[in-house]
């Protein structure tokens with residue numbers, strides 16, 4: 001399997017995919033010499049336009065590893081990954097990454113940059129702003145995205161002075177700058193208090209409504225934070241998929257108990273979820 005960047009396919013990563021398929025993994029595994037077990041083992045998974053997936057599983061289950069494959073940040077050890085119709089290992093992954101929004105709270109953002117500047121950097125996929133690359137249309141788009149995510153008033157505020165909830169929404173606005181077809185969110189609710197979490201849930205639900213073709217994959221630790229827009233779930237344990245498919249087919253007390261290795265009771269509250277462990 002490929003381990004480095006290869007030639008460009010020539011037709012650009014935004015075209016050439018099977019109708020509606022955004023991401024397809026076939027028999028993928030990831031091995032690391034230093035790991036006791038495989039971070040990921042024999043996984044096949046397809047994400048289509050308009051689907052909103054939640055990746056759930058205990059610590060070390062392989063969620064972040066899977067998200068890194070989906071974002072063309074790493075290559076599989078075996079199997080194939082087709083992203084936006086292009087096979088990893090046969091295209092310039094830098095070009096491919098430009099069509100995937102990746103939101104990771106651990107990603108470095110210069111704290112002195114204003115919220116507007118941080119969103120602008122999404123247009124170039126850079127940490128630092130590349131001022132000569134941002135024309136009027138790009139600047140206006142950054143302003144519109146800030147407004148869409150309720151951060152209009154934060155435009156000139158330094159990113160480092162924004163609350164964690166505000167930062168989370170600014171990061172998503174940044175990731176949407178290149179109009180990606182796939183948005184990956186790695187624990188976007190991490191560190192948020194209850195109102196900030198609910199604001200972000202609202203934003204993600206609005207996003208699903210306003211961009212019906214956008215596919216999203218969200219890594220989460222808590223069922224309570226899943227937006228009602230989540231349509232599909234992949235349950236991982238020890239690097240292996242336990243179940244995957246539509247929320248109504250996959251999510252339940254029995255499947256979650258198997259996934260987390262504890263008896264879990266799952267309650268549906270309207271379009272949201274509440275989970276807790278129960279004494280055997």
Ligand SMILES: Nc1ncnc2c1ncn2[C@@H]1O[C@H](COP(=O)(O)OP(=O)(O)OP(=O)(O)O)[C@@H](O)[C@H]1O
Nearest residue numbers: 032034035038039058059060061062063064065066
């Ligand atoms: N580069 C690496 N070298 C060795 N082991 C690794 C490497 N990357 C990940 N692993 C191992 O693979 C397993 C899966 O890691 P991963 O970060 O994908 O899990 P996760 O489900 O995201 O966990 P968490 O919920 O704690 O963030 C872990 O046991 C981890 O230690």
